[in-house]
Amino acid sequence: MTALTATSRGPVEHLSAEDIELLGKELDAIRQQILDSRGERDAAYIRKVIDAQRKLELTSRGILLFSLFPPAWLVGTAGLGIAKILENMEIGHNIMHGQWDWMRDPKIHSTTWEWDNASPSAQWKHSHNELHHTYTNVIGKDNDLGYGIMRVDEDQKWHPIYLGQPLWNFVNACIFEYGIAAYDLELGKNLHKRRRKNPEFQARLKQALKKIRGQMTKDYVIHPLLSGPSALTTLTANLTANLIRNLWTHSVIMCGHFPEGVQTFSKKSIDGESRGEWYLRQMLGSANISGGPLMHLMTGNLSYQIEHHLFPDLPSNRYQEIAPKVQELFERYGLTYVSGSLPKQVASAWGKVIRLSLPNDLLDKLGKLTKAVKPA
Amino acid sequence: MTSTVPRLRDRLLRLAELATTPLVPSDYLDILNPLRAGADLRGRIEEIRPETRDAVTLVIRPGRGWRPHTPGQYVRIGVDVDGVRQWRAYSLTSPADRADGRITVTVKAIPDGVVSNHLVRRARPGTVIQLDQATGDFVLPAERPEKVLFITAGSGITPVMGMLRSALGDQRDLGDIVLLHSAPTSQDVIFAGELRALRGRITLIELHTDTDGMLDVADLGKLVPDFAERETWACGPTGLLDALQAHYTERDLTLRTERFRPTVLVTGDGGTVTFANSNTVVSTDGTGPLLDAGEAAGVLMPSGCRMGICFGCVVPLREGAVRDLRNGALTTAAPGDGVRIQTCVTAAAGDCTIEL
Numbered sequence: 137m138t139a140l141t142a143t144s145r146g147p148v149e150h151l152s153a154e155d156i157e158l159l160g161k162e163l164d165a166i167r168q169q170i171l172d173s174r175g176e177r178d179a180a181y182i183r184k185v186i187d188a189q190r191k192l193e194l195t196s197r198g199i200l201l202f203s204l205f206p207p208a209w210l211v212g213t214a215g216l217g218i219a220k221i222l223e224n225m226e227i228g229h230n231i232m233h234g235q236w237d238w239m240r241d242p243k244i245h246s247t248t249w250e251w252d253n254a255s256p257s258a259q260w261k262h263s264h265n266e267l268h269h270t271y272t273n274v275i276g277k278d279n280d281l282g283y284g285i286m287r288v289d290e291d292q293k294w295h296p297i298y299l300g301q302p303l304w305n306f307v308n309a310c311i312f313e314y315g316i317a318a319y320d321l322e323l324g325k326n327l328h329k330r331r332r333k334n335p336e337f338q339a340r341l342k343q344a345l346k347k348i349r350g351q352m353t354k355d356y357v358i359h360p361l362l363s364g365p366s367a368l369t370t371l372t373a374n375l376t377a378n379l380i381r382n383l384w385t386h387s388v389i390m391c392g393h394f395p396e397g398v399q400t401f402s403k404k405s406i407d408g409e410s411r412g413e414w415y416l417r418q419m420l421g422s423a424n425i426s427g428g429p430l431m432h433l434m435t436g437n438l439s440y441q442i443e444h445h446l447f448p449d450l451p452s453n454r455y456q457e458i459a460p461k462v463q464e465l466f467e468r469y470g471l472t473y474v475s476g477s478l479p480k481q482v483a484s485a486w487g488k489v490i491r492l493s494l495p496n497d498l499l500d501k502l503g504k505l506t507k508a509v510k511p512a
Numbered sequence: 513m514t515s516t517v518p519r520l521r522d523r524l525l526r527l528a529e530l531a532t533t534p535l536v537p538s539d540y541l542d543i544l545n546p547l548r549a550g551a552d553l554r555g556r557i558e559e560i561r562p563e564t565r566d567a568v569t570l571v572i573r574p575g576r577g578w579r580p581h582t583p584g585q586y587v588r589i590g591v592d593v594d595g596v597r598q599w600r601a602y603s604l605t606s607p608a609d610r611a612d613g614r615i616t617v618t619v620k621a622i623p624d625g626v627v628s629n630h631l632v633r634r635a636r637p638g639t640v641i642q643l644d645q646a647t648g649d650f651v652l653p654a655e656r657p658e659k660v661l662f663i664t665a666g667s668g669i670t671p672v673m674g675m676l677r678s679a680l681g682d683q684r685d686l687g688d689i690v691l692l693h694s695a696p697t698s699q700d701v702i703f704a705g706e707l708r709a710l711r712g713r714i715t716l717i718e719l720h721t722d723t724d725g726m727l728d729v730a731d732l733g734k735l736v737p738d739f740a741e742r743e744t745w746a747c748g749p750t751g752l753l754d755a756l757q758a759h760y761t762e763r764d765l766t767l768r769t770e771r772f773r774p775t776v777l778v779t780g781d782g783g784t785v786t787f788a789n790s791n792t793v794v795s796t797d798g799t800g801p802l803l804d805a806g807e808a809a810g811v812l813m814p815s816g817c818r819m820g821i822c823f824g825c826v827v828p829l830r831e832g833a834v835r836d837l838r839n840g841a842l843t844t845a846a847p848g849d850g851v852r853i854q855t856c857v858t859a860a861a862g863d864c865t866i867e868l
């Protein structure tokens with residue numbers, strides 16, 4: 137797929153400016169319906185999830201004090217991995233989006249929440265809420281697209297270095313929380329000699345290192361030490377739980393903007409973008425994951441990535457409710473609602489990573505070559 | 513020897529912090545007991561007793577950190593109404609030293625009162641609420657004056673009830689007390705039974721305004737001939753307090769009053785915006801976002817997407833009213849409410865003070 141530009145409008149060619157404004161108005165109305173009915177039920181929901189997550193984490197860590205016994209290791213590790221996923225996705229990510237700010241509870245607020253992840257909340261909010269959600273899928277502006285280290289679109293020039301991208305994508309998945317921290321710091325850009333000394337970067341680096349030190353001390357020193365004779369097994373349990381969380385979150389996030397069918401945009405195409413056009417870009421630039429309630433909970437409702445990108449500040453528990461309305465809009469405006477099961481979307485995203493690691497025409501040429509060798 | 517225990521406790525606390533980061537130990541302990549010592553101050557509503565058809569008394573078990581109040585003081589209570597935390601101040605109606613350690617406030621439902629209606633009609637025992645320490649200087653002096661006059665109306669009786677109950681608890685003579693209380697009808701008098709039982713120990717003058725008409729301050733001399741000799745405390749609607757204040761000032765007398773939520777918010781369009789920490793005041797017409805207004809005036813405004821999605825511009829609104837430019841929704845705040853707003857999508861809807 138190639139990026140949408142100001143001139144080549146591909147899948148939106150059939151929509152006039154008025155259509156797009158109307159679409160925007162319809163989406164505003166959907167948002168308003170949720171705002172009007174937001175209340176006690178929603179507040180009870182997030183409190184319940186936080187409460188359950190903390191109890192699960194405490195219990196799992198308690199069980200891991202006896203991780204020398206393999207069943208304890210297994211149960212504790214699984215529990216801790218799930219607790220960390222819940223904290224990062226349904227709780228942390230969504231609170232930091234301000235989805236729960238309306239409750240005016242200082243303990244569940246975008247300005248105070250610090251999540252169980254290597255990247256400091258403040259830096260995450262800048263790179264994710266501000267850059268990624270504003271410039272969704274705009275090549276060169278949205279670093280989530282390939283995190284600045286991958287080729288994500290046919291339009292990007294190929295270079296032999298991209299041959300390695302399936303490998304770094306896998307490595308990044310395993311250490312995803314550090315990958316996020318590094319990319320929130322814009323390490324690639326900031327490690328240049330000239331910028332390294334920049335005091336602003338230095339301050340952010342210090343902040344990130346402090347957070348990472350705290351996280352590592354907790355998982356790899358304090359809790360193992362508390363486990364006494366089980367120290368070593370608790371260490372491996374915590375490593376594994378973090379690995380599970382990293383692989384899971386990486387997969388879910390890849391499914392959000394990477395699968396085939398999701399559009400990318402050129403920088404020029406968003407000049408003077410209207411509210412309606414912004415909505416449209418969110419619709420075309422995101423993909424959902426289908427599944428049951430458990431899937432939605434464990435992905436932090438990013439399984440409703442399209443709805444989330446349209447309304448990043450609506451409480452996550454309500455995306456499910458508006459999804460049919462949003463889908464109906466897609467149909468009415470002749471747009472494609474990209475959605476699929478987790479395995480399908482993960483495979484699709486990986487397929488793209490692998491395909492784009494090679495030059496555009498290489499596969500074609502290979503195809504022709506094989507045909508030439510084996511004439512029909 | 514003496515310092516080992518605290519040092520050990522500090523060490524354990526530090527260890528607990530290391531084990532729970534990025535949260536803090538209390539985030540987990542709160543799950544077990546939100547009222548424990550060291551927790552943020554909270555309370556649990558244990559009983560809700562009807563007083564009149566539109567007033568109830570909440571019996572609250574305060575958290576361990578509660579410091580006893582002085583009768584007449586009020587407490588700020590944070591209640592979640594429709595999922596939104598709302599803070600209001602209510603006078604304490606319990607004596608300072610109740611044997612069971614519980615405190616009471618008495619709430620009257622006022623028309624359109626979001627919190628009062630919730631507490632009177634919908635709140636249930638068992639609910640945990642947020643508390644502040646008691647505060648306020650609407651109290652009796654340590655040296656009790658010989659002659660006292662209380663002028664109250666409606667729920668304005670509540671701080672005075674706290675004072676009377678405490679004085680009764682002292683077993684001491686109440687002294688010479690006149691209580692002039694107004695309520696629409698006899699049935700609307702909060703604490704009617706208790707007050708009427710005090711007759712003989714205090715002078716109770718009830719005005720039932722539906723039949724007797726509103727208290728006219730000009731009649732004060734008729735109702736309480738020696739009012740000028742009495743130390744006077746008044747609590748009630750703003751109109752009454754303003755009239756009383758004028759009456760007393762004219763005569764060079766001192767009047768102590770208690771007012772809640774005194775500022776009347778103007779919620780038209782636009783207003784004067786004060787950036788409290790930057791010493792900057794701008795007047796706005798309410799058509800553009802506060803973010804633009806602040807930036808134009810040189811205030812260092814945090815911001816991000818400028819379109820309402822990133823929450824990078826959220827700042828505390830100390831006081832005032834703002835309107836959401838996307839849907840016209842109004843948000844109001846009084847000091848201490850802890851209201852935060854997105855400056856990029858809100859405009860002033862009255863005078864506002866922003867903590868920046």
Ligand code: FES
Pocket residue numbers: 815816817818819820821822823824825826854855856857
């Ligand atoms: S600047 Fe992004 S929400 Fe206000």
